Structures are given as C-alpha cells and as structure tokens.
Amino acid sequence: MNKITIESLSLQYSDGTESLRDVSMGIHQNAVTVLFGPAGGGKSTLLRCLNRLNDLTEVKASSGQILIDGENILDPKVDVIALRRKVGMVFARPVPLPMSIRENIIYGLELAGEKRKSKLDEAVERSLKLSAVWDEVKDRLNDPAIALSGGQQQRLCLARVIALQPEIILLDEPTSGLDPISTGKVEAALLELKKEYTIILVPHSIQQAARTADYAAFFLTGELIEYGEGKSLFTIPKQKKTEDYIMGRFG
Amino acid sequence: MEKSLSWREFIITRLIQSSGYSAVIFVLLIFFFLLREGLPTLSEVDASSLLSVRWYPIEDYFGILPLISGSLMVTLGAALIAVPFGIGTAVYISEIAPRWMREILKPLVELLGGLPSVVLGFLGILVVSPFLRIFLDLPTGLTAFTGSLLLGGIAVPTIVSVAEDALDSVPRAYREGAWALGATRWQTIWRVTLPAARSGVLTAVMLGVGRAIGETMTVMMVTGNAPVLALKLGSLFSPVRTMTATIAAEMGEVANGSTHYHVLFLIGIVLFVISLIVNIIASSVVFRARKRAERILS
Numbered sequence: 268m269n270k271i272t273i274e275s276l277s278l279q280y281s282d283g284t285e286s287l288r289d290v291s292m293g294i295h296q297n298a299v300t301v302l303f304g305p306a307g308g309g310k311s312t313l314l315r316c317l318n319r320l321n322d323l324t325e326v327k328a329s330s331g332q333i334l335i336d337g338e339n340i341l342d343p344k345v346d347v348i349a350l351r352r353k354v355g356m357v358f359a360r361p362v363p364l365p366m367s368i369r370e371n372i373i374y375g376l377e378l379a380g381e382k383r384k385s386k387l388d389e390a391v392e393r394s395l396k397l398s399a400v401w402d403e404v405k406d407r408l409n410d411p412a413i414a415l416s417g418g419q420q421q422r423l424c425l426a427r428v429i430a431l432q433p434e435i436i437l438l439d440e441p442t443s444g445l446d447p448i449s450t451g452k453v454e455a456a457l458l459e460l461k462k463e464y465t466i467i468l469v470p471h472s473i474q475q476a477a478r479t480a481d482y483a484a485f486f487l488t489g490e491l492i493e494y495g496e497g498k499s500l501f502t503i504p505k506q507k508k509t510e511d512y513i514m515g516r517f518g
Numbered sequence: 519m520e521k522s523l524s525w526r527e528f529i530i531t532r533l534i535q536s537s538g539y540s541a542v543i544f545v546l547l548i549f550f551f552l553l554r555e556g557l558p559t560l561s562e563v564d565a566s567s568l569l570s571v572r573w574y575p576i577e578d579y580f581g582i583l584p585l586i587s588g589s590l591m592v593t594l595g596a597a598l599i600a601v602p603f604g605i606g607t608a609v610y611i612s613e614i615a616p617r618w619m620r621e622i623l624k625p626l627v628e629l630l631g632g633l634p635s636v637v638l639g640f641l642g643i644l645v646v647s648p649f650l651r652i653f654l655d656l657p658t659g660l661t662a663f664t665g666s667l668l669l670g671g672i673a674v675p676t677i678v679s680v681a682e683d684a685l686d687s688v689p690r691a692y693r694e695g696a697w698a699l700g701a702t703r704w705q706t707i708w709r710v711t712l713p714a715a716r717s718g719v720l721t722a723v724m725l726g727v728g729r730a731i732g733e734t735m736t737v738m739m740v741t742g743n744a745p746v747l748a749l750k751l752g753s754l755f756s757p758v759r760t761m762t763a764t765i766a767a768e769m770g771e772v773a774n775g776s777t778h779y780h781v782l783f784l785i786g787i788v789l790f791v792i793s794l795i796v797n798i799i800a801s802s803v804v805f806r807a808r809k810r811a812e813r814i815l816s
Contacts, residue, residue: 318698320694320697320698323694323697348700348701348702349700351697351698351699351700352699352700355698355699356698358691358694358695358698360691362689362691362692362694362695364692364695364696364709364710365692365710365713365714365716366709366713374696374699374701374709375699375700375701378699378700378701378702378705379700424695427699428698428699431699431700
C-alpha cells in the first residue's frame, strides 16, 4: 500500500540549478525508504517538497504532483501548517530551539492548540522514550536544550517531531554530525519507529543506507536512477550507475 | 634581514599598543577634567539647593532636578516610540520583506542614521510642532513629546540597523526547524527568531537609547527649554529642558570659574554617569548571555 505517490515531479531553483527531473515513485507505509546518491542529486529537495518547506525558498518552476493518502499536497489550497504537522522533519544539524528540553517537545503541540498539562507531559515522556533519549534527560527536562550533546540534541529533535504524532517522518542526514554510538542509537530508534510511521531517510553514508533501508532509491543529478527493495538493490543493483556508486567507483 | 623584520614587528606592536592605551587614557582624562571642573560645585552650592526644583542661575538658583526629569522624560518617551517601531522595522526587513525590498530598505535606513540632527530639529520646528499644537490644541508645540518624537526618529535607524544584523545572524536552520513543526511565520518570529537574537536586539535598544540621551541639538530646538519639573504624565505635553540642552545653551555665556560654570560641569558628570550606567547594563546583559552560552556549550 503506497502512503505517498510522487508523479513526474520536476523542480528548478531560482539560482538555475535543476534539482529534480521527472521523478515518479511510490513510498510504502510503515517502512524505511532511503534516498541516496551523491551530493546535489535532489534528495534533500525531494524531502523538502514533501512538507512544502520549499515554499520558503526561491523556486522558479515546478511541475508534477505528490499524493499523500490520495490528496495532492502541492495544490496551493492545501493547509501547509496542517501538512507539516502530518509530515515531520529532522534536519542534518540538530537545531534545538532556544528553550528548555521540555519546551522544545511541547512547542509544536502548543502551536497545534494542545493546552492540557497531562497530555503534554504524556507526549514528552512518550516521544523521548521512542527516540531513545528519555533515560539521559528525564532528570533535567527544564535545562536549556543547547546543553545536550550533539547526539542527544538530534534525538531530541526526533522526539520533537514524534510528539506531534505525524504520519510521515522525513530525516535529512540526521546522523551526519554524530559519533558512531549516537548514530547507532538513532538508527535503532528508527527501526522502532517504522512500526507506527512511514519514514523517509536521506542517509549520510552508503553503509547507513544499506543498514536501514527497506526500500532504497538512488538519485543522480536530479534523476531517479533505480528504486526497489533495499536488500536486492544493495546486493544486485540492476543499473550500471547504481552499481558503480555502491562499489565506490564515483561519488 | 631577520633583524629588520623583528624591528618592524616591534614598532608595529608598540604603535598598536600605544593607540590602544591612548583611547583609555583620553577617556580617563576627560573624566578627570569633568570632575575637576564639576566637583567644586559641591562646596559652593549646598545639596538641598542642588536638589531643589528651580533652575534660575542668574539669581543663584541651581536646582538640577527639572533638567534631569526633563532629560529622562524626553528619553523615555523616545524609547517608548523608537523601540517597538525599530524592532518592528528590523523584523520586517530581516524576516518578511522580499529580497529586492530588503536591498532598498537596509541602505535607506542606514542613510537615515546619517541625517544631521540639526536638520531633524529644523523639521521639528517647522512641521512637527505646529502640527502638534493645532492637532492636540496646545498653547505651544514645543514640548517634551515633540522632542520624544524626533529623538525616537534619531534612535530608530540605530536600533533597526543593529537589530537587523542580529536577526539576520540567526541560523536559517532555526527557522526551518520551527516551520517544520507547523509554526506560522509570526509564531516563528516571536518564539524562535527574536529570542535567539535576544542579546543583539538588547544591544540595539541600548545603543539607540544611548544615542537619544546624549542628543543635544534636536531637543534644544524643539522642547521649548523651560526648566520645569516634569513628573506628571501631562508634562509630556508641556515644554521641558534637558541636561544636554542646558549645557549647550549656557556654556557659551557663563563666566569661566563661576559657580554657574561649575554647576554646568556637574550636570555633565550626571549625564556621563547616566550614559555609563546604560552602557554597563547593556554590556552586562550581552556579557551574561555570552557567558551562559559558553557555560552551556563547554
């Protein structure tokens, strides 16, 4: 069952760089879909289309559509704020907001209008546990979030997204600044999370892609080269370019 | 070769060092000069007379309270006008305006900051004060409020320019983080961008207020210069006289070494101390913010 269907999506930024060229793919529910490839391939751009964060960047031209549960989210009439609650995103650099740990988690909920303290506390605990950082921060929820280590900050950002109960979680190289142990914790959290959520991950290495992918898509200069189940794509790629990239012949 | 290089190094180091020291020395010299000329007042005029409400130096009434209250009222009014307006403008330029608009507005605001204050005072006398007199039905348009309006105008470019830099240096990732959580543009500005730029915005406010306190020419031209104690809200719409205007207006005609002369210097000391306090508050706020960040990051 496809949660997201992308139909011939093209996009060009105002500075002339073409970032996506006629991309079509279906993304499965409750699975980790990995988008990988060399830099500038359009992976991040695709992610930023899925929650319409590109609205705030200067985009020259775009065409095609993205259906989530059958609804075209690129339609200008779509409520972008509601969409972003449904499609959460974690960035490459952890950006805790300038508030305490607890406030970071409940900020999104408060924006959505949730005021009951019991609900908020519950969400804080649940999301911090799911993102595997609860034990490390439970005694200092009111400390400023910047006081956490990089790995903890990144899991806090993940928790912040989970707290909103989204349906889809986008992760843009979430472990690029983390040490192997923190990376392991984040990946373990993802395995747990995919039972409930649809996860789209841009990994920071091919190894991570191979470790985490249920489905994998290889992007090269804005084009989708190959897309399929992770296991087969990383062992017996069908396309020459995919094979070359996985074998480390370029990129 | 090596010898001459190290000599050059030595001379340049000393030159930079001495210019650094001289900056401090000059400030100290000015301060001592102020003290030397101002402190004799305390033996010539007793404190109760200094703290009275009548400033009429020709008949030896040296009450400086009306001047202090005049300065404070005008400055406070200016701050109340300039701070919201200045921060609002900075937010608009940095967060909301499209790029082409920003490229027009930013230099324009900075140009406004270079406007000579006497020109602004001219504008005040010819336009603002007649307008206020007719519009608010006042006996005269030369009031504390007129001064506040124009001083606000002087402080705004400083506030906008510094606050905009502070907002601009907030990483884009902060904003995207908030947007991705479903925050609207306004919620992002209010809860994320402004708090993140807090210390820079505070510096902007302090610098703006500091400029307003020290400003002389404009207030002398438009506040009416009546040394009346201004305590009630209503005195906002009557003439007042500020410390700066008093010094500027009377220093030229006072007998060197007289009591009046010494009192004017005392006023200078008071002004110096007030702006020193504003500066200390400003830098301690910034310093504390930085200290906190360092403690957290270490």
